[in-house]
Amino acid sequence: MSFELFLFYVFAAITVFGAACVITVRNPVHAAMFLVLTFFSTACIWMLLEAEFLAITLVLVYVGAVMVLFLFVVMMLDVNVEPLREGFVKYLPWGAAVGLLMFIEMAFLITERYFRSENYPIPAASAADYSNTQELGRLLYDKFLFQFEVAAVILLVAIVAAIALTMRRRPETKYQKPHQQVDVKKSDRLRIVQMPTEKR
Amino acid sequence: MLDGLILLITTVLKIVAIILPLLISVAYLTLAERKVIGSMQVRIGPNRVGWKGLGQPFADLFKLLTKEVIVPTNASRFLFLTAPVLSLAPAFAAWAVIPFTGDLVLADVNAGLLYVLAMTSIGVYGVIIAGWASNSKYAFLGAMRSAAQIVSYEIAMSFALVGVLMVAGSLNLGDIVRAQEGGIFHWFLIPLFPLAIVYFISGVAETNRAPFDVAEGESEIVAGFHVDYSGMAFAVFFLAEYANMIMISVLAVVMFLGGWLSPVSFIPDGIHWFFIKTSLMLFFFLWFRATFPRYRYDQIMRLGWKVFIPITIVWIAVVGFAIYFDIGPWFDIRSGVTG
Numbered sequence: 001m002s003f004e005l006f007l008f009y010v011f012a013a014i015t016v017f018g019a020a021c022v023i024t025v026r027n028p029v030h031a032a033m034f035l036v037l038t039f040f041s042t043a044c045i046w047m048l049l050e051a052e053f054l055a056i057t058l059v060l061v062y063v064g065a066v067m068v069l070f071l072f073v074v075m076m077l078d079v080n081v082e083p084l085r086e087g088f089v090k091y092l093p094w095g096a097a098v099g100l101l102m103f104i105e106m107a108f109l110i111t112e113r114y115f116r117s118e119n120y121p122i123p124a125a126s127a128a129d130y131s132n133t134q135e136l137g138r139l140l141y142d143k144f145l146f147q148f149e150v151a152a153v154i155l156l157v158a159i160v161a162a163i164a165l166t167m168r169r170r171p172e173t174k175y176q177k178p179h180q181q182v183d184v185k186k187s188d189r190l191r192i193v194q195m196p197t198e199k200r
Numbered sequence: 201m202l203d204g205l206i207l208l209i210t211t212v213l214k215i216v217a218i219i220l221p222l223l224i225s226v227a228y229l230t231l232a233e234r235k236v237i238g239s240m241q242v243r244i245g246p247n248r249v250g251w252k253g254l255g256q257p258f259a260d261l262f263k264l265l266t267k268e269v270i271v272p273t274n275a276s277r278f279l280f281l282t283a284p285v286l287s288l289a290p291a292f293a294a295w296a297v298i299p300f301t302g303d304l305v306l307a308d309v310n311a312g313l314l315y316v317l318a319m320t321s322i323g324v325y326g327v328i329i330a331g332w333a334s335n336s337k338y339a340f341l342g343a344m345r346s347a348a349q350i351v352s353y354e355i356a357m358s359f360a361l362v363g364v365l366m367v368a369g370s371l372n373l374g375d376i377v378r379a380q381e382g383g384i385f386h387w388f389l390i391p392l393f394p395l396a397i398v399y400f401i402s403g404v405a406e407t408n409r410a411p412f413d414v415a416e417g418e419s420e421i422v423a424g425f426h427v428d429y430s431g432m433a434f435a436v437f438f439l440a441e442y443a444n445m446i447m448i449s450v451l452a453v454v455m456f457l458g459g460w461l462s463p464v465s466f467i468p469d470g471i472h473w474f475f476i477k478t479s480l481m482l483f484f485f486l487w488f489r490a491t492f493p494r495y496r497y498d499q500i501m502r503l504g505w506k507v508f509i510p511i512t513i514v515w516i517a518v519v520g521f522a523i524y525f526d527i528g529p530w531f532d533i534r535s536g537v538t539g
Contacts, residue, residue, distance in 0.1 A: 003204070029332060033279070036325070056314040064321025068328065068351055072344070075332050131310050133371055176498050 008048055014041040028074045036067050053133045214306050218295050226442040227257035233486050240490040267431035272335055275428070279333035284429070284436035287326020291443040294319035298450055299374040301460045301471045312373040313365060316451065317358055320406065324350045326440065327415070327425050334428035342424025345497065346408050346415030352504040353405040359512035360399035363392050363519050364455045377459035384463040389456040391522070394515045396456040398508045400484070403448035405504065407441060409485055411492035412500055449481035450474075457481075 018038035022031050039062045046055035140148050231246065231253065238245025249255035271277055297312035299305040309315060324347050331343020365371055367388060368379040380387045389396050405412040408424075416424030426437045453459060453474060460474045495503070521527070 027276075029276075030279075033329070052309065052311050053314070056311050056318045059318040060314065060321055064318060064324070064354070065351065068324055068347060071325075071328055071332075072347065075328075075340075076344075133311050133314075176502075178499075178502060 004048055008045065011041045011044045011048070015045065029071065032067065032071050032074050035070075036063055039063050039067065051132060053136055211306075215296075218306060219292060222292070222295065222443060222446065223439070225446060226439055227261065229442050229446065229482060230260065230438075231257050232482075233489070236483070236486040237490045240487075261435070264431055264435040269431040269433050270428075272428050274335045276333040276335070279329050280428075281433065283326050283330035283333055284433050284440070285326075286329060287323055287440040288436050288443070290319040290322040290326075291440045291447060294447055297373055299377060299454065299459060300474055301469075302374060302378070304471065305374060308372070308374060311371045313361060313371045313376070316373075316447075317354075317361065320444070320447070321354060323440070323444065326437070330429070330437070331425040334425075336428050338422050339425050339427045342415050342427065346425060349408070349412065349415065349500060349504075350406055352501060353402040353508075356398055356504055356508035356512055357402040357406060359509065359516065360392075360395040360402065361455065363395040363512070363516050364388060366516070366519050366523060367391065373454050373459075377454055377461065380458040381461060383465045384458075387456065387458040387461075387463075392456065392515070392519070394511055396452070398512055399456070400448075400452050400481070402504070402508060403452065404485065404488060405500065407444045407448060407485075409441075409445065410489040411495050413494060414497050414500060445485055446478070446482065449478045449485070452481050453477040 015038055018034045018041060021034040022038065025031050025034060039058060043055040043058040043063075046052075046058065234256075235245040235253070246253040246256040249259045269281075271280055294316050296307045297305065297309055297315050299308070327350070328343050328347045331339045331341075331347075334340070364376060368376040370376060370379070408415045416426075426434055429437060457477045458473075459477075460469050460471055462469045462473050
């Protein structure tokens with residue numbers, strides 16, 4: 001067993017362990033932390049595939065940004081887990097049916113034509129000065145520019161929609177108007193009064 | 201097998217050679233901070249332990265080492281004790297790709313800049329987890345404030361770095377420095393001046409230093425996310441904060457001030473330039489703390505989202521045009537890289 005293979009098994013085991021813990025631990029914050037662990041070890045596996053740009057981006061985007069917001073929400077909402085656990089037996093057949101269906105679908109794809117290992121020869125290891133990032137950039141901004149732009153527009157629409165859905169202008173909300181604060185003059189706030197001194 | 205073992209041992213030795221001086225720098229940075237602020241406020245600062253107070257960091261260290269680590273009754277014990285490690289580990293890990301000189305770098309990776317960004321973005325977990333696991337409202341409020349601040353300023357900071365990698369044409373930190381060769385007028389500070397300013401101020405906000413230290417606003421929430429930590433657990437947070445400060449300074453030096461390159465061409469380059477520039481940037485951190493009053497929370501958010509992000513976006517567009525039309529002496533570096 002080569003060292004890379006050994007590392008792969010270590011990271012894969014951590015990933016599977018983390019993913020299993022996400023759905024079994026009771027505390028939502030602990031579950032979110034296990035999801036972070038899962039993402040991180042997945043990034044390590046990608047690193048073994050010499051996809052260093054994708055691996056680092058996974059850490060940067062999912063671990064560094066998405067999961068932080070996730071943790072925020074989980075901590076703020078104080079999710080009550082008990083009602084979610086009710087009716088486990090009632091929903092079990094439905095869940096099992098959906099799971100089985102997904103398993104069959106995946107089994108069709110993975111075992112047959114597309115994912116057979118002989119269809120995928122091991123790619124030749126690239127030279128040390130090969131820049132993964134440059135290659136990806138060339139593909140994204142050159143060959144697949146149109147698709148890239150479409151994806152960007154879809155994301156933009158999603159952002160606009162999310163903000164439009166959640167933004168409510170309530171008249172009673174108070175907020176700062178910085179330009180007013182900056183433009184304020186002494187005469188607006190301060191009144192100087194002349195008073196005669198008190199006689200003893 | 202033997203080769204692997206030798207490689208392992210040399211790598212570990214290299215890591216020690218980076219971490220040990222870093223720890224000593226952190227220790228003396230705390231002393232420098234107290235001395236600098238002391239002299240700015242016309243005080244003497246610590247001068248009792250050792251010659252002129254030079255033993256003070258070690259006195260502080262032994263004090264913290266011998267104190268008890270208290271775990272609050274209803275704290276989530278495991279996460280409470282993991283949080284300091286979660287904030288310290290990324291602060292140290294990011295040092296792996298920093299080029300001290302052209303050859304003196306632990307890992308000369310191609311995506312070095314992204315790696316640094318990824319590592320610094322993990323650091324926020326230490327803060328959030330510490331605030332949550334303490335089971336204290338003050339700590340939680342501090343953690344929320346600081347996490348929101350870190351996440352917001354990270355965007356402006358990453359955008360500022362996009363400008364750098366556009367001009368340098370590389371994500372490798374060593375190549376970024378090499379692209380600035382040829383004296384002080386070739387440093388990226390000049391063509392990317394707005395980005396450099398945005399980067400450094402965002403860096404101050406990222407590390408939760410004054411004037412952006414609402415996370416530990418003493419008058420409102422005692423000490424922020426680490427209010428329940430004591431002894432060595434607190435010291436680890438302290439260490440992480442100062443290591444991050446040094447990291448931000450070092451990155452500013454690598455990205456905008458030409459790393460190990462000398463400012464004039466007839467004086468040879470060398471690692472001493474790297475240290476001089478880093479010390480200068482660190483002095484700015486201390487100077488800020490002694491000078492500026494703390495920002496209000498909404499002012500911090502406004503500065504990050506409504507001022508810095510638009511500035512960086514505009515300047516990235518300017519840099520893009522300048523590269524496309526080959527304007528100025530600084531943007532002709534790209535021509536060899538595009539291919």
